[in-house]
Amino acid sequence: MGYAVVLGEALVDLLDTERDGERVYRQAIGGGPLNVAVGVARLGGAAQFVGSLGDDVLAGRIRAFLTAADVGLAGAVTVPAPTTLAVVTFAGPEPDFRFYGEPPSYGLLAADDLELALLEGADVLYCGSVVLLQPRTLAAARRAWALATGLRVFDPNVRPRLLGGPGALAGLREVVAEFAAGAHLVKLSTADAEVLYPGEPVEGVAAYLRELGAATVVVTLGAAGAVLAAADADPVRVPAPRVNAVDATGAGDSVMAALIADLLLDGEPADPAGWVGRVAFALRVAGLVCESPGGATAMPTRADVQRRFKD
Template structure:
């Protein structure tokens, strides 16, 4: 098995993004899904990245594969489902919070990503395993993610997760909170929004106390914070002309992981996290200046 800098697991889908902020019938179909965006961003930054996902055997799935290959992401671990379609998401105009996305993922392919189709030795030499969480409400995807984390930990791989809440996908809010808190406890690097930390009733200061866990909290256009040990680092976002916020957090995450991966052995921890946060905030701001989540760096 080839060695990968980062192995990413999670949903691949198509985002329909409005071309104008005002009420419009014009949408652009762009490949997306938080982990897919992160994989693409990491690859464009020069990292060797493998993506594990599941798409439908349909034209939308082929569009995703084509875009990822153009971005140098390894796609041979993406599973094809002959019975279930590729997930789609519509970003509604005139809305800027997490509720702007209308998701069509009832019985779609991403929830059936199978651990049995993942090669046993894929995690042997990876440095970071990054996991998306949107599909956690599906029992099959939940088990796959748990098994993959266990396999990665067995090989000493750094575990990174991106918290993506979709309350409408869960039968129980209590179950959702329980699952996400369990996942955060298993991880070394966690990214969430300020809104998500409040929804999960999480205080990042308490989570990082007494361990080496790193918590990244983004605040839309307000910038971001890193919590680790007893410290909190703050970075304000630059003022930019916002065209589309889709995928800005994913560009932020891929950039931070890239910086962490390549400079951890060179910099003292506080300097590493400070500079990494600044680099990530810049990337997130850049992503806001164009349509779609997959961007050129």
């Protein structure tokens, strides 16, 4: 089995919560791509994180966390910037993210920083998330995408707070179309779909991304499961297991991680039915993540998933 390169952001989440009657912020290492890399490693795959990390104590904690999770850091670079903070508040079904730190520590990876041998040797390359809004890191992601010899997977992981108006949204749509066109797999959430393509039904979004060139598209629907569009089959809905959810942080990232881990283990499924089984397993992984607080720290092993869902 080979390895996956996960190119994207790592940062520190400050989660708004209450303790002893006071509002406090709980510190957690985060970033969608970091969650994906940790999830792949926990599920038995080899993962290398590629991105820019700050030069402060918080960045040191991120490095230590990834190392302890068996995620490689050969493609991570240190940049002269404080680690970006994402303040996370909860008022509706989706958490609200506000980002602090200029320039963002995660957005300083340049195309020339890429370890070419690491990219060219990867069986799977993941690109996506908020780094695509940073011109410097977008250029690096484009170069990595062009160099990749293995399977390419993409997740837009949209954060509306980082979109500075209609022009930014139009630009992001173009970037999503560009990466989807060359992707073996695209994963996005209903929240992503609503921002990118307002008013479009999720089956329509999945079909559109396939028309652009994506081989397989998975749209996660929270507790309702996921929509899967694979090969020339009509989009189908895959149900999620019933769980006792306490925190959905990282659930979508865990779906991506499970799909990547299975791509490393067994390659692409031969037919749409094979994808249904993969997505069903990924939704079990996500369900287990939702039953524990935290994002990266909640990523389960395959044994954990088998114990929780014995059938």
